[in-house]
Amino acid sequence: MRLALPALLLASVSLTFPVFAADKSPSDAKTPDARTAEASPVKDGVIKEGPASLLPADSVTHHRLTADGREIAYTAHAGTLLLRDDQGKPGAKVFYIAYTMDGAKPGTRPVSFFFNGGPGAGSAYLNLGAAGPKTLRFPADDPTDGANAKLVDNPDSWLPATDMVFIDAVGTGYSRPVDEENAAKAYYSVKKDAAAFAKVIQMWIGANGREASPHYLVGESYGGIRSIQVADALQEQQNLIVNGIVMISPAIEMGFLDSTDNPLGAALTLPSFIAAHLDETHQLTPAAIDAAYSYALGPYLTTIANARPQGDAAKRFYAEVAEKTGIPENVVAKEGAMLDPMAHDVRSRDGRLHGLYDFTQTIADPYPDGIDNSNSPEMTLSGFGRAYGNAFTGYVGNDLGFRTALTYDLLSMKVNGAWKYADEGPFPTRQIPVLRKLLALDPALHVFVANGYFDMACPFGTTRWTRDHIPVGADRIGIHLYPGGHMLYARPASRAALWHDVQGFYAAARGTETH
Template sequence: MVTHPRRHAGTRKRVLNRVLLCATTLFVTSGLFVTSAMPAMALDKPHPVQKTDPDKSDDKPKMTGSAALLPADSVTHQTLTSGGKQLGYTAHAGTLTLRDDKGEPTARVFYVSYTLDGGQADKRPVSFFFNGGPGGGSAYLNLGAAGPTALTMPAGNPTDGANAKLGPNPDSWLAATDMVFIDAIGTGYSVPVKPDTADKMFYGTKADARAFAKAISLWIGANGRHASPHYLVGESYGGIRSIEVATALQQQQNMILNGIIMISPALEMKLLDAANNPLASAMLLPSLEASRLDMQHKLTPDAIEDSYRYAFGPYLTTLAAPLPASSDDARGFYAEVATRTGLDPAVVARERGTPDPQAHDVRSRNGRLFSLYDGTLSIADPFPEGIENSDSPDPVLFGFGRAYGNAFEGYAAQTLGFHTELTYDLLDLKVNSAWDYRGEGEPVASEIPQLRKLLALNPTLRVFIANGYFDLVCPFASSRWVAEHIPVGRDRIDLHVYPGGHMLYTRPASRAALSRDVKAFLTP
């Protein structure tokens, strides 16, 4: 087997790769999409209502480039059966225009909103969704988890994206909240007016939060939803984004949120650096062990609790202490880690007890190649003899996850009536590589202090965090550890863990459980 080099060099690149999300939003599109035919949708035929485009009136600046290819907004009335009830709703696919201090347009932000017909605006919650990457579009949460239409993988082959089907989502969140799915600028159908300067204007932790906060404020103003309860929903890097956007909304748009929902969140970039941070390695270990337990049909709450306590007790203590590689204690430690994770003891020893889930020799076992995004999901290893880590494909990242891009393009055109020549950019790697992670005077923005402030300044703010047991990108133990170290508002953080990986909602049972728990959270 080809072994990968130790991870002390290039750590920042490795950490950023782990947050490429889809979940994660995480899927490399490079302008290419699954070429299978668009499946028929078992949906009511939409009824067009109107098409408007306020930015094309004579007194508004004319768009150029990609921004000019976005069509007028499309509004349709549709229905969904949920919980035995028929829900009538209005779907609005359109764009919001961001402007600079001179009033000149800087970006057109694409969104899809679903609002329940007849809802009482001042009491009906409205939730704003975004994915991660950074550089990922919102199609994952829209078609994967919460929207009225869902993309479902074949029951007998969860990695078969070519035969994924679109249909009504019985687990849609529509019964509990109106929803607005927003593509980050440079992703999906959201485009900067001046691409050459977009990296400086939008592609950074702070600039991105300001743009989202303004887009949310514009939507609320245009739809008269100032009095509604307001929530943010972020996946993967969207966890960091949700904390940043909540802060920007409060400081720059005078909007105080009712709640934040995070799915498989990255909460702090520093907690993803398992190469140089023993705490990050301890957070990863329970997900590796949970994956092994599930495949052996031994996953229980007691087993998970034992794994968590071992990780933050003996395991973390051993990593933090000097440990000669040739000592008997070292060999015993590596054997314990190998037993808990199910990995080859020789691989664990080479990794010095901190297995890198991206490494091919960690993911390749018995002719199967396991996913970084779901430690129980595997495909036949195309390189069982070994290969460089950078050339080892991930079953989720390079496989079935791409189906969301093709599916959303067809859904937007056929069901939402939004026709454009633009390709839906599920994940723009140029955006990801250009991302500026700095905070205010910090080399990498720190989110936990901001979350502490949000909870303290807003005594009714509630936070819902959902993780998958088998997610090796954003491990469930990191969410628990962060929550356990919040001094104010810990009782307002709800933690939930479900069978599944980074995109836990690709499992129908977990999608249903997530929907049930979110609805309870939204209707306290």
């Protein structure tokens, strides 16, 4: 599975986190309990060893922000919450930043819980990219230049509409498991991740007296899957029914994101290829996008799902796909028109390499003569997107007073590589049945989905297909498309448009003003 970026996770109310004894010879005279205590990084109930022990005390600071045409006073709380296993032993310290508007009524003020995706991504992307009081601004003349990105006040912060709690999943950002050897078993799977997130959210709500507040979940990328699973875990395990879910560039069904020998996956990806070409030729309109989707799910899908065309029929078909996407006809033919957005020859053109996460962004192709797909660089995750990590470290330490020797793990490949998409049942775990259940059980649940036109990692076609196949509550799922890619908020105009639409979503869901 491709790493479906930004945009995160835990399991049941009782989180199991086994502690194993040290490796001793049979002749060792110590009892099993003594050996276990000796091996444990926890002594007398306090975390004494390992990365989790390096996390400092919470820091509370006060700030002001001009947003939505007014000055807002708010409090930032950067700190950790301690997850324990079903025996009460420390399992992980989970890092979060909470932004709360000063003077607001906690009983009516919405609170939203943010997490990114990956799996393995920290919450810095959504915090400094979309909704937090600060945003990372990339140079207008070259948005792929991460070295010259600057942290500035965010005029499109969501703070006027909702208090915000950004949470790093265990093993990402500053969140650390107590026992790293056994963290994968305890936390790195769809269900266990969702349960841990649900518990962290319940703990924060209880500690801050926010039970009566309207509650929302905001997830990006794999965070789409996480938001569905966390909503279900909150309801089943913590007795908390959320008011709404916001998904940004979501992965919902992982099977849709693989176009290899998958006609439906290829068809749902094609409109994003077409959208990028429409943008390049200055023809991008909602009507053109509707036509692209109809073509992809109609003539295109019918053709690729049947026997591969031959002769003149094949030439006509490949020429048609090439014309609609701007991808050379010989490449389309080589791929059998089932275009793999990760393939180097699909992304490489005229000495430029197009981005998986925004197909309209390009860098100079370091391998214009071709290279194995797995070695073809991607400018978002490996390039300019890394600037979020350094900016976040400075912001949290200097502005919020939370200083630690730990490196902020923006993208943990260790977590991603260990991830289990199915604890039991079908692989990967399916989300549409869970979403269908939530919409049927909770008639007040509303879902807001934001997609970038040019996102090839989580194409907007997958969201549209999902919404169109929901039998109950589809009218409560709003799909919003913006110029941009996976991190659509990196474009200032799209970030502003997203905030405008999200503000309306919060107001409509509450049936009243949110401030």
